[in-house]
Amino acid sequence: MSLSISNVFDANFYRAANSDLAALNDTQALSHFQAYGLNEGRSFSPLVDLSFYRASNSDLKNLNNSQLLDHLENYGVAEGRTLSPLVDLNYYRANNSDLANLNNEQLFNHLENNGISEGRTFDPLFGLGQYKSLNSDLANLNNSQLLNHLEINGINEGRKFSAYFDFNYYRTNNQDLANLNNSQLLQHFETYGINEGRKSSPYFDAGFYKANNSDLASLKGINLLEHFDEYGEFEGRQAASEYAGNTLSTAPELTIGSNYTFVLGHVGSSEPSDYYQFNLSQASTVTIYDYGLSRSVGEEILNSNGQVVNSRNSGVYNSNGSVTGNPSLSISLNAGTYYLDIQPQAGNTNYDFYLNATPQVQSQPSNTPVGTLQAQLLNTFWGDGIGVGAAQSGPNQIDFLSNGSYVMAKIVNRTGISSYSISSDTIIRGNFTVNGSTIQLYPQTVEVDNYPIGSDGIALAPTTQISNVSDNTPISYSASLQSNNVLVLTDTNGNAITYFIGQEAFAIGLPIN
The missing domain is CATH 2.60.120.380 (Jelly Rolls)
Structure with missing residues (x-):
């Protein structure tokens, strides 16, 4: 049973591969291909590459594109000839046991209509899942789109798609191929390089694999790759010289x-x-x-x-x-x-x-209210950082708010003034989170004007102090997280206190006296 043009021509692929034809419907696309595109050498199927078909079948080297397509439809598929650098019908049959009894024409049709969309394995060099894994921007493409992307864009862009072939590695390790483009490199590897035992990847070297496995002496070319892919890698056979370091x-x-x-x-x-x-x-x-x-x-x-x-x-x-x-x-x-x-x-x-x-990027706060944070007094800090303990009276005491392992601190003054300026050198280490919509602060201590920062980045003793006054009356604030990591606390009179929050430290405001 021979194939027809309807079996091998893919209108969606033809439009995608030829942007000037994007507006054509399926009938127009087929007509254009038959009248112009075939002779112009335009790509028309993810499963067929006429240039590769000619290069890998020396008896067809003098055929033009129209003759090549006719041969492929009537003889080439049936004979099991290689149609594309990324499609191997024999491998497809061998790796899908439910297809073992299909002839090549049936295999071709199954792959086109079912196998690709089902994510089946159809070539030892290439897997749809691996192509997606190695290219995160393609995560939302389906299997048909992935294959089309590789054929139309990925090869030209030099994208990674295989453990066994790397464009840059193959070019670098074979200086006589330095001037070939990526499509030509892939075609060279499958047509000549694999048979010549050329290095194609840090992880697979056909020459090394054959030389180090005497029972494979009769194998050559793609059969060596297929053996490793199907048997050798599971048998613990080494496929290339060592890439990893030993120290x-x-x-x-x-x-x-x-x-x-x-x-x-x-x-x-x-x-x-x-x-x-x-x-x-x-x-x-x-x-x-x-x-x-x-x-x-x-x-x-x-x-x-x-x-x-x-x-x-x-x-x-x-x-x-x-x-x-x-x-x-x-x-x-x-x-x-x-x-x-x-x-x-x-x-x-x-x-x-x-x-x-x-x-790990700190998420940007929103303008929505943030919730209730219970006030908890922690100890004052000096040059050795923050200590946790009971509240202490006296100068320099600081009111801390704690939520689990996260801490924030607010220096309050004796009169409860809630309008603050920002001092960039007033730094206290720590993070905090806020849950709910209201924060209650219990002013307990004096205010200081400035905490100098030592060479180790930790606050030293204050340079200016205000006398200690205790005030156990809680002040309620509504809290909201703004853009740029700003926390704004607003009291019932509409007075706002602004905190700048960092991953390891945040600046706190000082009162305007």
């Missing part, structure tokens, strides 16, 4: 950001630890998905001094596609240098992990 000082630095960084590695008796370094410019939530292939590996996060911050066992990804254990970890880390240490637990083991970081 902290030799650990390669991983790029870490909103996109996941992917690493595929190997540990065993001769490699008891694989070290990787990553750096955080600010406090962040770091997420790691770590899988041992067929067996678990140990994972430790170390700080810059080599001290263990977190230790756990990875999840396990099995050859049948199931996952056991828990591969995921989210951990809050401060700015600094960190290391991942991956260790074997039961013989030679391949592993892969995904790593990203989300900066």
Whole structure:
């Protein structure tokens, strides 16, 4: 059974790949393709690349595009020829057992109509889920949109899409290919490079894999990649020379950001630890998905001094596609240098992990009221910071408000004046939260004009003092969080006190006497 133009032409893809045709309906798009687009070499399907089809089938090298398409429809698909650098029908059949009895034309139609949308595996080099994981801006695309994006945009942009092929790595490690664009690089790899044993990724080297596995001597090209993908990685076979460091000082630095960084590695008796370094410019939530292939590996996060911050066992990804254990970890880390240490637990083991970081940004307050915070007296502070204890009478006592482990402080004066100016050098360390809509303050102490800041950033003894007066009458304030981390307390007379809130400190106002 041969295919027809209706089987291989995708009007949505044709419009998306050719922006000048975006306004055409399906009938107009097909007519344009048959009259002009085919001869012009325009892209018309995510499953077919005529340029690649010609290059990978030497007996077709003299055919024009119209002849090529005719051959593909009537012979090429049925013969199992390679149609695209990202579609392998034989691999599709082998990795989807329910399709084992379909012929190639039926496989093509199933992939086009069902397989892509179902997220099925159809090529050893490429997976839709991995492409989405490695490109966070594509998180909302469905599977068909993901494949279209890679074909139309992602290849040209040099996006990461595979553990086994990296555009920049392939170009850098093969100087004779330095002038090829990304599409040409991918085509070269699948047509020539994989058969020549060229290095295509830090994590897969066909020449290395063949040389270090004598039972694979008869395999070549894409069959080596398919063997590792289906068998070798689960058997603990090493696919490339070591990428990880064996010590902290030799650990390669991983790029870490909103996109996941992917690493595929190997540990065993001769490699008891694989070290990787990553750096955080600010406090962040770091997420790691770590899988041992067929067996678990140990994972430790170390700080810059080599001290263990977190230790756990990875999840396990099995050859049948199931996952056991828990591969995921989210951990809050401060700015600094960190290391991942991956260790074997039961013989030679391949592993892969995904790593990203989300900066911890203090949420911007809204103008809505914030709730009730009970007043609690804490001790006064000096050069050694804030002490917690019973209230003390006398000069320099400060009224603190506490909510759990968060603290805020207000210096009050003897008359309860609630109109304050701001002094940038009046700093008290600590954070606070507010719940409810009303705060009651219990003025207890004197006011000071200024607390100088020492070289260590902590307030020293006050330079100016006002005599101590005790006032146990509570003052109620409505509280609201404004933009730019400003807390405004307003009393019943409409007088407002403004606090500037920071992550580690906040400035408090001084009274206008």
